[in-house]
């Protein structure tokens with residue numbers, strides 16, 4: 632397997648509840664690339680992302696991150712991966728700032744460095760007004776922004792976002808797109824799972840389509856033309872009418 636990519640996924644499979652949720656999925660991702668992950672409900676997107684985040688172990692296959700065997704060394708995830716799951720795991724009794732310091736510390740930062748990292752992501756995500764607010768009283772969109780900040784506080788090489796625009800207003804959704812491109816320009820690789828095709832066209836370089844646990848397409852996206860052909864490809868695969 633090539634080690635020049637940041638991420639190499641090779642023949643990964645995982646069963647859940649006695650059924651194949653993800654089967655023989657392979658793809659690679661370079662630094663600076665944004666990959667959109669599409670698929671109908673139950674296609675296997677979250678299962679795939681959970682494996683890439685280190686939270687779920689594949690039954691078969693190999694994942695290589697930054698040239699290292701990720702399955703044998705799941706602790707790599709702590710420093711190299713930032714994961715926003717479908718619903719961000721937050722502690723209701725901790726403030727926004729306390730969350731970010733705690734996440735930075737969990738990722739290995741020393742106390743002062745964790746405080747600096749927290750201040751930096753608070754400023755970047757415009758969370759200053761919410762700094763002292765307890766997570767338990769945040770609105771849904773505010774919780775989502777805090778979850779995103781927790782995923783990014785340690786400046787990870789691989790950013791995994793599972794439906795990150797959920798509950799965001801149009802202004803915040805636009806800010807999210809800018810942030811994703813900014814992180815990619817700074818050298819991170821991003822995987823974005825979403826049901827919104829326009830979001831993929833707006834922000835992704837490549838799109839992968841999962842269906843019934845299998846990767847059915849992995850192709851670059853190119854401008855408006857990409858949007859039209861993406862819709863056709865998605866519906867073709869989802870309805871079983873693709874060539």
Ligand SMILES: Nc1ncnc2c1ncn2[C@@H]1O[C@H](COP(=O)(O)OP(=O)(O)OP(=O)(O)O)[C@@H](O)[C@H]1O
Pocket residue numbers: 647648652670671672673674675676677678679
């Ligand atoms: N915690 C779990 N325990 C058992 N089975 C699960 C679990 N999570 C998902 N599955 C099953 O694995 C398969 C893939 O689900 P997954 O959540 O990965 O799909 P998805 O593409 O993320 O779907 P959605 O778009 O609805 O979020 C489904 O058949 C689902 O029922």
